[in-house]
Amino acid sequence: MAAPKKGRRAPASQGHPGRTLILVLIAMAGLIGGMFYSGTLTPRLGIDLAGGTSFTLAAQNQPGKPNAINETNMNTAAGIMERRVNGLGVTESEVQTQGSNHIIVNIPKGTDAKQARQQVGTTAQLGFRPVLTTTAGTKTPEPKPSPSSKGGANGKGKGDKAAGDQAKNTPGTQQNASSSPTPGSKPTTQGRAVTDSLKKAPSAKPTPSGPAKPSTPPAPTPPGGADIPPALQKQLNALDCSTKKSRAAAGEKAANTKPSDPVVACKDDGSQKYVLGPVGVEGTDVSSAKAVFDSQQGQGWIVQMDFTSEGGKKFADVTGKLASKAPPQNQFAIVLDGAVVSDPRVNERLNGGNATISGGFTQQSAEDLGNMLSYGALPLSFKIDDETTVTAALGGEQLHAGLIAGAIGLALVVIYLVAYYRGLALVALASLGVSAVLTYTIMTLLGPAIGFALNLPAVCGAIVAIGITADSFIVYFERIRDEIREGRTLRPAVERGWPRARRTILVSDFVSFLAAAVLFIVTVGKVQGFAFTLGLTTVLDVVVVFLFTKPLMTLLARRKFFSEGHSWSGLDPKRLGAKPPLRRRRGAAPTTKEA
Amino acid sequence: MSKLGTIGARLYRGEVGYDFIGKRKIWYGLSILITIVAIVGLGVRGLNMGIEFSGGAVFTTPNTSVSASEAQHKAESAAGGHQAVVQKLGGGALRIQISGLDTKQSVPVQEELAKDLNVPVKDVNTQLVGPSWGEQIANKAWLGLGIFMVLVVLYLAVAFEWRMAVAALIALIHDLTITVGIYALVGFEVTPGTVIGLLTILGYSLYDTVVVFDSLKEASKDITKQTRFTYGEIANRSINGTLVRSINTTVVALLPVAGLLFVGGGVLGAGMLNDISLALFVGLAAGAYSSIFIATPLVADLKEREPQMKALAKRVKAKRAAAAAKGEGQEDAQDGAADAADAEDDDGTAVVGPRRQPASRNRGRGRPSGKRR
Numbered sequence: 001m002a003a004p005k006k007g008r009r010a011p012a013s014q015g016h017p018g019r020t021l022i023l024v025l026i027a028m029a030g031l032i033g034g035m036f037y038s039g040t041l042t043p044r045l046g047i048d049l050a051g052g053t054s055f056t057l058a059a060q061n062q063p064g065k066p067n068a069i070n071e072t073n074m075n076t077a078a079g080i081m082e083r084r085v086n087g088l089g090v091t092e093s094e095v096q097t098q099g100s101n102h103i104i105v106n107i108p109k110g111t112d113a114k115q116a117r118q119q120v121g122t123t124a125q126l127g128f129r130p131v132l133t134t135t136a137g138t139k140t141p142e143p144k145p146s147p148s149s150k151g152g153a154n155g156k157g158k159g160d161k162a163a164g165d166q167a168k169n170t171p172g173t174q175q176n177a178s179s180s181p182t183p184g185s186k187p188t189t190q191g192r193a194v195t196d197s198l199k200k201a202p203s204a205k206p207t208p209s210g211p212a213k214p215s216t217p218p219a220p221t222p223p224g225g226a227d228i229p230p231a232l233q234k235q236l237n238a239l240d241c242s243t244k245k246s247r248a249a250a251g252e253k254a255a256n257t258k259p260s261d262p263v264v265a266c267k268d269d270g271s272q273k274y275v276l277g278p279v280g281v282e283g284t285d286v287s288s289a290k291a292v293f294d295s296q297q298g299q300g301w302i303v304q305m306d307f308t309s310e311g312g313k314k315f316a317d318v319t320g321k322l323a324s325k326a327p328p329q330n331q332f333a334i335v336l337d338g339a340v341v342s343d344p345r346v347n348e349r350l351n352g353g354n355a356t357i358s359g360g361f362t363q364q365s366a367e368d369l370g371n372m373l374s375y376g377a378l379p380l381s382f383k384i385d386d387e388t389t390v391t392a393a394l395g396g397e398q399l400h401a402g403l404i405a406g407a408i409g410l411a412l413v414v415i416y417l418v419a420y421y422r423g424l425a426l427v428a429l430a431s432l433g434v435s436a437v438l439t440y441t442i443m444t445l446l447g448p449a450i451g452f453a454l455n456l457p458a459v460c461g462a463i464v465a466i467g468i469t470a471d472s473f474i475v476y477f478e479r480i481r482d483e484i485r486e487g488r489t490l491r492p493a494v495e496r497g498w499p500r501a502r503r504t505i506l507v508s509d510f511v512s513f514l515a516a517a518v519l520f521i522v523t524v525g526k527v528q529g530f531a532f533t534l535g536l537t538t539v540l541d542v543v544v545v546f547l548f549t550k551p552l553m554t555l556l557a558r559r560k561f562f563s564e565g566h567s568w569s570g571l572d573p574k575r576l577g578a579k580p581p582l583r584r585r586r587g588a589a590p591t592t593k594e595a
Numbered sequence: 596m597s598k599l600g601t602i603g604a605r606l607y608r609g610e611v612g613y614d615f616i617g618k619r620k621i622w623y624g625l626s627i628l629i630t631i632v633a634i635v636g637l638g639v640r641g642l643n644m645g646i647e648f649s650g651g652a653v654f655t656t657p658n659t660s661v662s663a664s665e666a667q668h669k670a671e672s673a674a675g676g677h678q679a680v681v682q683k684l685g686g687g688a689l690r691i692q693i694s695g696l697d698t699k700q701s702v703p704v705q706e707e708l709a710k711d712l713n714v715p716v717k718d719v720n721t722q723l724v725g726p727s728w729g730e731q732i733a734n735k736a737w738l739g740l741g742i743f744m745v746l747v748v749l750y751l752a753v754a755f756e757w758r759m760a761v762a763a764l765i766a767l768i769h770d771l772t773i774t775v776g777i778y779a780l781v782g783f784e785v786t787p788g789t790v791i792g793l794l795t796i797l798g799y800s801l802y803d804t805v806v807v808f809d810s811l812k813e814a815s816k817d818i819t820k821q822t823r824f825t826y827g828e829i830a831n832r833s834i835n836g837t838l839v840r841s842i843n844t845t846v847v848a849l850l851p852v853a854g855l856l857f858v859g860g861g862v863l864g865a866g867m868l869n870d871i872s873l874a875l876f877v878g879l880a881a882g883a884y885s886s887i888f889i890a891t892p893l894v895a896d897l898k899e900r901e902p903q904m905k906a907l908a909k910r911v912k913a914k915r916a917a918a919a920a921k922g923e924g925q926e927d928a929q930d931g932a933a934d935a936a937d938a939e940d941d942d943g944t945a946v947v948g949p950r951r952q953p954a955s956r957n958r959g960r961g962r963p964s965g966k967r968r
Contacts (some may be wrong), residue, residue: 051682054690079731097725098653103722388685391663402855402868404626409854413847421842459790460855460871464879467848468802471840474847475806478840500813507754508805512798514750515743519794522739523730530791531739534798 017551024547031441043440043478044110044447046092046455051391052108057081057120057382059101068102069322071551073379078103079587083524084119092453094177095120103382105392108453113387117370125255126371128275128315130322131343133228135236136272165205176541211479216293232262232275241266241273247339254338255381268339269360276333280318285311291366301366302358305373310428312353320349336369337381359526402456406463415465421477423562427474431549435469436539457526457548458533465537468512472545476501476553494557498550505545512538612835616827619892626769633776637777640777641896645678645730645784646694651871652701654708655720658687661712673707678784692724694784725935728787736790740797747801755808762893763804766885770800781873789870796878803844803936810837811891825908829897832888845883852876 026498031431035041059069059077074097082095085107094106107116208526228236247266257263259279289305307315318528322330323346334357342357356370371454387537417425439462447450479497488496515536520528556562615622654670661669663681670679670691680692694705701721709716744764751760774796784829814833818826840873855872898904 023760054682054684060871077723079726082732094727094729096650099722099724132805144767172656263955383877390685390690393680395684401858405854405856405858405868406851407854408858409851412850412854416846416850456790456868457871460788460852460868460875461791461795461850463855464799464848464875466851467844467879468799470847471802471844472841478837478843480837491637504806507809508802511747511750511801511805514746515794515801516748516800518743519736520741522742523732523735525728525735526787527732527736527794531793534795 017554020547020551021555024544028434028441031438031445033410035441035444036355036443039449040444040447043443044108044375044451044453046453047106047108047390048092048211048393048455049459050109051115051389052111052391053116054097054107054388055107055117055120055384056106056386057103057105058385059103059313060249060383068380071100074101074103077378077380077382080375080378081105081120085116086525086529087371087375088450088528088532090453090532091451092526092529096348102385109511111451111453112293115364117384117387119368119372121382122372123255123350123378124283124369124375124453125337125377125381126286127259127279127335127372128281128318128336129263129333130318131328131333132232132237132275132277134272134274134328134331134343163565171515173326184225228275229262229583232264236273236275237263237264239273243270248511251338254335257339265338265340266335266336267343268336272340272343273562274333274340276335276341277296279335281307281311281314283373283377285314287311289370291361291370293363294356299358301363301371302356303361303363303370304354304356306354309353312351315353315355316349316351319346322346322373323348326592370524402459407460410466413470417470424477427549427552427556428470428477429542430552431473432466432469434548435544436542439465439537442536452532454527455529456528461530461533462537468537469541470500472499472509472541473549475504476545476549480553491557492565494553502546502550503540509538509542517531610833613838614831615887616831616892616895617897619888622892624912626840626885627716630769630772630776633773633779636780638777640779640782642707642779643782643784645785645786645789646680646692646724646726647731648726648967649694650723650725651677651692651694652698652704652921653722653724654689654691654693654695654701654705654836655684655722656665656689656691656708656712657714658717659690659714660687663689666712669711670708673704673711676928678786696723696752698723698795706872728790751805751808757814758894758897759808759812760889761897762890763801763808764802764892765893766882767797767800769885769889770796770878770881773881774874777877778874783870786870789874792871792874792878795875799848799879800882800885803841805843807834807837807849807886807891808894811894822907822910822914825911826898826904827895830891830898834891837886841887845879848879848883849876854880 008297022399060070060075077096078097081103082093085091085093085095085105092108093111094104096104097106103120105115105120136420175311184449229301239250241250247268247270250264250266254265256262259282265276282409285307287308289303291301294300294302318332322332327345330347331345333340334344358523361369374382414425416431417428421428443452443454476497479501483493483497484490486493499543513535516531516538519531520535523531659666659692659873663683666689667679667681670681673697674693677693682690684690693701693704696712701723705719706716710718712719721806748760748764751763771793774793778785783789785911811830814836815826816828818824818829824832852872852875853870856876899908901947
């Protein structure tokens with residue numbers, strides 16, 4: 001894998017060792033510059049070393065499910081929260097259950113506490129429910145004559161709500177219509193809409209004005225419509241979606257309704273309220289979800305969901321049924337924790353096995369939602385009881401002791417290398433230094449980028465990495481020395497020793513990289529974090545040896561100090577016990593040999 | 596140092612060397628013994644799982660002026676040897692987590708803590724906590740390890756050969772068993788740090804074995820085209836040839852870890868550092884040892900069972916017998932058989948001049964191909 005690519009690069013480095021070195025130095029300078037630019041000069045430290053923030057979440061009793069708060073559900077919830085705050089395994093967040101109904105979430109210093117709060121506190125109970133009727137989001141004292149099936153309003157343009165009602169009928173003026181050359185996006189005129197990937201092309205014709213236009217005003221109008229039970233209608237009228245607080249209350253109520261019961265719910269921005277039928281497709285039917293940037297239809301950040309095969313079937317059935325109905329009953333609502341995030345209209349059966357939620361997302365919110373949907377809903381809903389800072393679990397003395405001990409160990413390594421390799425030790429130490437700078441800067445930059453945090457085990461792992469990195473140089477140096485023992489002079493020895501040393505380095509580093517890759521893909525939590533660090537140091541090892549150590553060796557081989565085998569160069573043929581005939585020749589005319 | 600350099604050269608040429616392969620039975624025996632001790636230790640003492648795996652009790656005290664590290668000592672003595680994790684909370688309160696306590700056991704600890712910290716007992720809030728290293732993490736880690744083992748064996752079988760893959764796997768299991776066993780014997784608590792340490796060893800052990808195998812593969816490339824050495828002898832030469840590298844690498848890898856273990860953990864008395872660096876120290880040492888003393892001899896053992904290698908060994912034996920008979924006559928005994936002979940032989944051709952064998956045949960023999968270019 002890496003071998004052929006590196007192999008191609010190596011001859012180039014032989015030709016221009018200086019250029020390669022400059023390249024590495026530029027990369028280093030760039031990383032250091034980036035570090036200063038981003039303003040983070042130290043890697044983020046884990047809870048054990050730096051402390052952080054601790055949340056205590058309390059599980060909420062759910063009406064109708066008295067035994068919901070049990071050990072199994074609590075453990076499942078802790079597992080899901082762990083994955084949400086620690087998706088890549090590198091943030092060093094910790095989640096544990098406490099008592100019978102609490103979960104503690106610890107996040108290291110410097111993590112966005114607000115985001116974390118949202119990540120762990122959101123239940124993310126997702127459901128696709130058919131819309132039975134809908135009306136504007138405020139309290140309805142009496143049945144309004146013309147609530148619209150769609151506000152046209154959305155996260156972006158709440159003010160257009162009223163206009164949207166009419167605008168909808170004239171596609172030209174529609175907010176989204178103008179921005180969508182592909183009519184396929186029309187069914188998504190709502191702020192947030194589900195579109196099926198398959199739908200985009202075929203749905204072109206029936207979409208914008210076909211059935212929707214004429215039927216819109218009348219359909220929702222009789223709010224006490226035939227199939228809406230009066231009780232629900234009353235609830236709908238009483239529902240107030242205008243304030244955040246009332247929406248939250250409504251959401252909680254809706255979230256606690258059984259999936260098989262109809263429910264009244266608010267749009268998450270308060271612009272609409274709905275009576276929704278039983279859940280057609282559940283969140284558990286979503287196999288994965290991710291945030292993507294939709295540049296084709298200009299919808300900005302959207303969340304793309306893939307259904308399980310069963311979920312795909314259900315989704316197709318539900319949309320097939322809905323497509324034949326008159327608005328607004330051809331809409332379905334995507335309900336997240338009791339709030340409607342999206343209410344797209346359906347024009348035909350959607351078989352694609354996937355769907356998207358679009359509109360009004362920032363990158364962050366889309367990623368968060370995708371993340372939550374992928375890892376699944378919490379089996380319980382939680383309330384944040386307490387939020388407090390915590391100090392480092394290990395205390396400063398551990399880090400301090402570790403640093404002192406590490407420094408002593410490193411000093412011993414330096415002494416050993418200098419004693420054994422003499423001049424060559426400079427190459428080894430310079431390479432280790434480059435490797436250290438690269439590792440440090442990359443880890444530091446990864447802090448803000450992906451939330452990477454270093455804990456004590458990772459620091460120890462980095463210390464072991466010194467050994468593995470140094471091994472690459474040692475393998476190479478021993479090869480060179482073997483070549484010199486064969487009677488070669490330094491320059492050919494450096495080039496001849498390289499292909500063999502290179503193979504050894506690549507083969508052995510590949511095993512390490514394999515371990516890192518497999519563990520990173522398969523595992524979760526701290527093991528995954530470890531795999532990330534291992535992979536990073538392994539790749540850096542290869543980079544440093546190929547782009548720094550080897551070119552540096554080539555350059556140094558041209559220096560007299562090394563090529564003449566000065567007794568302090570570590571390459572003195574005599575000391576290396578080169579073959580006797582050579583020793584004699586060398587002793588006679590050491591300088592002519594090089595020419 | 597020049598002496599060391601010379602030894603390196605003599606090792607390289609095979610003038611001196613330790614007979615790793617010949618004495619393998621001793622080392623196998625030693626390893627089996629250590630492994631048995633490790634397994635028995637594991638069986639008898641078991642692993643002392645930390646709070647991250649087993650859960651425990653968490654005590655929350657009211658605002659106190661006691662520092663976290665002081666509280667930690669007190670908590671550990673109150674808990675009777677269990678490890679305590681102490682964190683200071685925002686309002687000056689302490690959160691003390693102690694592993695291995697259930698509801699009943701936590702009551703006396705709570706009282707003891709209250710006394711030590713000089714706060715009323717009723718203000719110390721006690722709850723049980725679950726593991727932060729949940730089952731899911733553990734299960735997925737096992738799954739990942741399983742997949743990795745399969746892939747690495749496949750890779751080694753393709754890149755090298757199946758015998759080496761088997762030997763590397765045995766060496767790996769050997770290293771991990773010894774480390775876990777010693778961990779059980781010492782009785783340190785297993786923390787996530789320990790697990791990370793074990794994973795590091797897993798990577799290192801394989802890495803080291805692969806480096807040694809790489810040189811073995813190179814040395815044994817054209818083995819059937821010569822009749823001087825059996826596979827075992829070639830393997831032995833190859834180990835000796837890379838011995839300097841093995842020693843240097845091990846020293847460089849072990850020195851910092853030794854610093855952590857003996858200075859950081861021992862002298863400065865840092866708790867968690869001990870856990871990790873002990874696992875690392877034992878594992879790294881075992882990893883370096885097993886590559887040379889276990890993995891390579893195992894490959895030689897497996898390899899010598901091959902009919903091809905058996906035939907080779909026969910040819911070598913026959914040739915040696917003939918040479919010995921001849922050597923007794925008059926010629927120098929160099930061609931006798933000893934490993935050292937080869938290098939001397941090469942030198943000899945250069946210095947002494949032509950001898951009864953064509954020099955070109957000697958030159959290519961027993962040498963890695965790279966040098967012929």
